Amino acid sequence: MSTVSLFRKWRSQTFEDLVGQEAVVRTLRNALSSGSPARAYLFCGPRGTGKTSTARIFAKALNCARGLMAEPCNQCSLCRRIADGSCMDVLEIDAASHTQVDKIREFIVDKVHFAPAEARFKVYIIDEVHKLSTSSFNALLKTLEEPPAHVVFILATTHPQDLLPTILSRCQRHDFHRLTPLEIRDRLTLVAREEGFELDERAADILARSAEGSLRDALVQLEQVATFAGLSIGEEDVRTLLGLAGRAAMNDLVSAMAERDARMAMQRLDDLVRSGRDLGRLSNELVDHLRCLLLISVKAVENDLLGIPPEEMAELEEQASSLTPARIMNWLKAAMDLQGGARDAQRARLLWEMMLIRMTVPEVDLDPLEDLRRRVARLEAGYPAPRQGLPATAPAPSPPEIPGPPTRTGRRVPQVANRQTSPAAQPRAECPGPSDSSPSGRSPGKTPKGPPDAQESPSKVLQDLGWGESVRPAPEKPLGFGPSHPDPAIPAPSSSLRAAGSSGLSAKDAWQRLLAFVKDRDRRLHAVLVEARLNGMESGTLTLTFPSNFSWHFERFQKEAEALDAMAREALGEPFHLVATLETVAVDAPSPRQEHRAFVHRAENLFSGRVVDDSPV
């Protein structure tokens, strides 16, 4: 390998050769062809995207001995001298090392009025111009205001937002975008071929993606990997150099998250750490993986624009199809928190573990009020809200059975009336909102009309609600930190849950057994099924409900109903049938504020308590 770095050796010498940035190139070429270039240009964009290369090509084209042309000849002495940096009329200044005003005066302000010695234009290329001090800016500003006709300024910056508006307004601005992985990969392949490297296609892909749009970084990394791998560069060489885990590892990790399998997720993380992967880079990989999943899942872009090899794409598409965009978005946010999270390895690992547990055991993240809300909602899913003045000895109200909506496979299933599925089944007056200020004071909890003993204990209230004598005592532990599903402290929402099938299994046991079986057999189907809530079991039929925001899962369930029935038969050892409904959201849904007030009232009633503070915890 030559001693000149690959990046310098393969710097673009013509506009034609420049990678990406077609819009910038077109405008500059037009200016050259028209013979009237602007006096000052501002090239903005991330590092390694071709700003200084473009500036040099432009300087050559302005001064080429063959005349002002859309492309420099690269043959004449001026072109060659500009290329090797020996032309005294083309000055390249790194603002980072010349921040003082004296230097700017010395290099630019004092000399700008002298005519060029040999070239057509004096060209000043100021790199990282945002690093100039304020006084340097001011000195430069005067020159920029009225530059002599023989001078062209090209300012380059990665931080245009740091420039004074007075500078911005005096320059013709061009924005350089990050190169796509595809553009970088093609360039790497070309360079490797010309340099005599055997660069594996996958290795080129990984290098291109990890360079994050910077061709310079990609070429520097190619050079590094060639230094230790020799002329034949494989996928594993690149992964080792970059400390990357790879797509397969990300697939495994995300699968564990999808299945809410905390143990598996921890195991995967441990494997990666043991194999020497860097957690910082790992979080970048996870973010990239989840971003791809999200884009695929909402079909936001054509998949081939993601620059992912076809064999990896198939697996990504499959994974995306088993997840909701909302869930992927949640993970993406959590993974992005990891990126900026930790500098030292110990803390980084802790943050990773916390993230994985949060994603696989959602209960740990609930605040107490939210948990209470869920519990009340679950109770209400089976029974109407408590009525006022209901005598303790009154016959327990039984939930009215109404025919549920036909499922999409045409099955009609009995459905328990609840607030969400049938808003009419429950009078709105029982959920007083702020507008409910009638003098009759129907506000429950504040002016209870029932006998005092009806308010004595949660279990008493539950009995009144029809939970029967076998009701278990109220939870002793602080609210909110136990598992929310299933919760042994709360009785099953329907008596049919306790009904034994002909196999003698309780509904809950049958459900758990089925879930375990499906998880073993088809992990994607399991990911669908875990989002359903068990309603009950009757004569060989398990009835489920999907929450209203899980319509995708519901549809998937409908499509796979036959397969699921077959699995149920196999898992439970007798013909079993699964039916599910999708919760619908009430059309006249109360406002969040109303809902909150109503919820607090219901909680007060249910637990015979008085809320002293319902502000978010």
Ligand SMILES: [Zn+2]
């Ligand atoms: Zn030339």
